[in-house]
Amino acid sequence: MELSADTVLELFLHSLSLWWVIVPAIVVGIIMGAIPGFAAHNTIIILLPLTLMVPVEVALTFMVALYCATHLGGGIPAILMNIPGTGGAAATTLDGHEMAKQGKAQQALVLAFAASTLGGLITSIVTLFALPVLSLVGYYVHSVEMVVIMLFGLTLIAVIAAEDTVKGLIAGFFGLMLGAMGADHVYAAPRGTFGLLELFDGVPLIPALIGLFAISEAFVMIEQETIVSSKGQDRAQRASWADTFEGLRIAAANWWHIVWTSFIGLLVGVLPGAGASIGAFVAYQQSRFFSKEPEKYGTGYAKGVLAPEAANNGVTSGTLVPLLAIGIPGGSTAAVMMIVLQFHGVPFGPRLFVESPLLAFGVIMSMVVAYIFMILTILPMARYLAKVTVIPTRLLAPMIVAFTLVGAFVPRSFVFDLGVAVAFGVIGYIARKTGYHVAAILIGVILGPLVEQSYIRALRISLGDPLVLFSSTLGNVLWVMLVLSLAMPYILNWLRRRKAAQAAS
Amino acid sequence: MQDFTITPTRRSFLRGSAAVAGAGILSASPFRKTWAAAFPERNIQILIPTGEGGGADRDARMFSTVWRKYLNTNFEYSYYPGAAGQVGYEFYAAKSEPDCYNLLFGNLGPEIIMQAMQKPKAKLGKDFIYFCQTTDETMCVFVGKNSKIKTIEQLVDEAKKRVVTVATSRLPHPASIGVLALGEATGAKFQLVPFGGGNPSAMAAITGEVDCCTLPITNAIQLDKEVLILTVFSKKNVFGEMADNAPPVNDVFGTKIPELSSSRGFAIHVKAIETYPDRFKTIEESVKKAALDPEYADLVEKAGMPRSFVRYGGREETVAFAEEMLALAEKYGSLLAAKKK
Numbered sequence: 001m002e003l004s005a006d007t008v009l010e011l012f013l014h015s016l017s018l019w020w021v022i023v024p025a026i027v028v029g030i031i032m033g034a035i036p037g038f039a040a041h042n043t044i045i046i047l048l049p050l051t052l053m054v055p056v057e058v059a060l061t062f063m064v065a066l067y068c069a070t071h072l073g074g075g076i077p078a079i080l081m082n083i084p085g086t087g088g089a090a091a092t093t094l095d096g097h098e099m100a101k102q103g104k105a106q107q108a109l110v111l112a113f114a115a116s117t118l119g120g121l122i123t124s125i126v127t128l129f130a131l132p133v134l135s136l137v138g139y140y141v142h143s144v145e146m147v148v149i150m151l152f153g154l155t156l157i158a159v160i161a162a163e164d165t166v167k168g169l170i171a172g173f174f175g176l177m178l179g180a181m182g183a184d185h186v187y188a189a190p191r192g193t194f195g196l197l198e199l200f201d202g203v204p205l206i207p208a209l210i211g212l213f214a215i216s217e218a219f220v221m222i223e224q225e226t227i228v229s230s231k232g233q234d235r236a237q238r239a240s241w242a243d244t245f246e247g248l249r250i251a252a253a254n255w256w257h258i259v260w261t262s263f264i265g266l267l268v269g270v271l272p273g274a275g276a277s278i279g280a281f282v283a284y285q286q287s288r289f290f291s292k293e294p295e296k297y298g299t300g301y302a303k304g305v306l307a308p309e310a311a312n313n314g315v316t317s318g319t320l321v322p323l324l325a326i327g328i329p330g331g332s333t334a335a336v337m338m339i340v341l342q343f344h345g346v347p348f349g350p351r352l353f354v355e356s357p358l359l360a361f362g363v364i365m366s367m368v369v370a371y372i373f374m375i376l377t378i379l380p381m382a383r384y385l386a387k388v389t390v391i392p393t394r395l396l397a398p399m400i401v402a403f404t405l406v407g408a409f410v411p412r413s414f415v416f417d418l419g420v421a422v423a424f425g426v427i428g429y430i431a432r433k434t435g436y437h438v439a440a441i442l443i444g445v446i447l448g449p450l451v452e453q454s455y456i457r458a459l460r461i462s463l464g465d466p467l468v469l470f471s472s473t474l475g476n477v478l479w480v481m482l483v484l485s486l487a488m489p490y491i492l493n494w495l496r497r498r499k500a501a502q503a504a505s
Numbered sequence: 506m507q508d509f510t511i512t513p514t515r516r517s518f519l520r521g522s523a524a525v526a527g528a529g530i531l532s533a534s535p536f537r538k539t540w541a542a543a544f545p546e547r548n549i550q551i552l553i554p555t556g557e558g559g560g561a562d563r564d565a566r567m568f569s570t571v572w573r574k575y576l577n578t579n580f581e582y583s584y585y586p587g588a589a590g591q592v593g594y595e596f597y598a599a600k601s602e603p604d605c606y607n608l609l610f611g612n613l614g615p616e617i618i619m620q621a622m623q624k625p626k627a628k629l630g631k632d633f634i635y636f637c638q639t640t641d642e643t644m645c646v647f648v649g650k651n652s653k654i655k656t657i658e659q660l661v662d663e664a665k666k667r668v669v670t671v672a673t674s675r676l677p678h679p680a681s682i683g684v685l686a687l688g689e690a691t692g693a694k695f696q697l698v699p700f701g702g703g704n705p706s707a708m709a710a711i712t713g714e715v716d717c718c719t720l721p722i723t724n725a726i727q728l729d730k731e732v733l734i735l736t737v738f739s740k741k742n743v744f745g746e747m748a749d750n751a752p753p754v755n756d757v758f759g760t761k762i763p764e765l766s767s768s769r770g771f772a773i774h775v776k777a778i779e780t781y782p783d784r785f786k787t788i789e790e791s792v793k794k795a796a797l798d799p800e801y802a803d804l805v806e807k808a809g810m811p812r813s814f815v816r817y818g819g820r821e822e823t824v825a826f827a828e829e830m831l832a833l834a835e836k837y838g839s840l841l842a843a844k845k846k
Binding site: 041042045048049052138139140142143182183185186187188190197200201202272273322326327328329332334335336337338339342343344345347349350351412413453457460461463 | 558567570582585586591592595596676677696701704705707708712713727728804809842
């Protein structure tokens, strides 16, 4: 089907007419995204019976809007309280929360909202027109390439470790060790589970995330009056529209940064099995790599908020590509959407474009419209949300613990997961007090098992030859980029010192 | 106008209080089930030992849409993937109440093979039994549309020259057994690569990461022109053109590979059947009505699957299927475990 200007306009107006579904979905999505433990797919599953009763286009529009809003919502507690609402917002804590501590929570939120909505909007529009091309990405990325892409995410540990190499690497290694627990990926033999059924599926990610970030943060929080440091108190108290506009100005000035990091998210999203966490980690790492001021990352730097937030919303459009183009869902949310399509008798994959082209393009157009609504809905809220940072921690901390423990329990309904959250809370607290970075531990827990799965597959395909990792052209290009990413900061530093020494002499 | 106001007296107050107290005691007593309203009084919980959005989730939801008419209740779902389904089964047996309100909907083929391979604490027949099957589908081997291999003979010839890689959802799976049995019978060398689910396995074949893929046939039929089905592990290819008229494996090679299929169906705690026979009878009868209701077959067809995919089997048939599958797992277990017994 030709995507003419008339068709695009028709699709846009039709999606716009579904505002009555989009707006509630955005509200629900933002709230669910902001609560750690509630992700898009489990929210959609809860509401699935409802979506099966309405026309398929309404159901898909609702789910798409909710999905996009969840990724935006995940950044809110990441910035305000150092607690990522979703795994995709974990990288946002690095600079977002630093800004909040300096009294710039409102500005950080505006940056996150702008990056999320613009990143999502741009990638949705690109997906709308470039779907056939994007669907080819999946054809070239196999287990070998996935290993390198995930290693890109893992190198964020090295970035975090830049402040203290030994501690950073220890934290990352500890995370990898925890991530190796669970049944192995070939014979399902349990490893390091201590015979506990609850650990057969590996360390549960949501309770680990909640413990490392939320509970440990609550422990740290009660040692001070408010989240915001004493220096930033004045600024935090007088949160006004000026800060919102300042955030928008910074975002506009960095529009290109938003564009290319959202593209990283889009490409990672296209790969089945990858997701928002990998997209955000890779985007943050690459953002720092290409920056002229890498030393500013982690100190409350605007680009450190823009990159992961643009990327995790870029992932949302990418995830739908394999579903729409081939008929294979790119992630758990897309898998649930597939059920709705099947239930309504809508063929998916290439047949979708032949038999129901307006529905296929309409899904992506509803994403565009959802992001437009999101800009209008969320921006005015930044100044009110920012006030959270001045709430006394004696009130905030118990609420965080209570809410997040519910979030830890929800995904699997194991009481055991509450214990995991508390245990990780203690680990996180000790890490924070001793100068180890909790984000480095989390990266290991998230990415370690994924790297292992892809590596084992690659090894089995090559009949055990480890050189398979260097057997593909695309894989080798990615390897070179990876090595350069790690080496360039040192080379650039060396060149700068040499230049300075020459100038001095 | 008649006056309906009641003047409370000491006697009426005592009588009313006694009635309320009596009702309360009865509702909490062991005799409650005698007095209880017709089963079910609340939603039925369905545990799925695979992830959300997969084939089992889709089938369970389609089935319950029709079942709702006969059981007069709603259904709630929970998902416990992990360790080839072991997590779900263990959780079902140990943590959910054996009261007929908790059912399990799973893949009879792979998950029964898991019983034989991984020896979970939750034992089939002792802790839970499958009491019905709703669908049944054969296993097949397919390649991506761009593959040079166009027939099963070509695939086996290739596998005699070099090791051919085969994507599979997981090692304990009837499809994996089929490929290994084919290799054993023909001297072809196959390397199974578990991708942890039907979708990623199919993707690996479509993109050419592996030479071919083995899965239940619905996956391949739904991928339509993206894949070419080479063979089926059944006596006859009942799907015809939908399944690319792929020949049955034994017809091509004269082998005696058993029919390999995977059914989906419901399991229940053995204890629940013993404790609440009336409830179980209601479940069993209503399941049968729903499975035989043409509306269910219509839903299946609407979702892009062949109607012949629907195949109701009662308790006896399902138990027999499970036993066959266990025997098959014992026979081919050493191949799946990559070590000789």
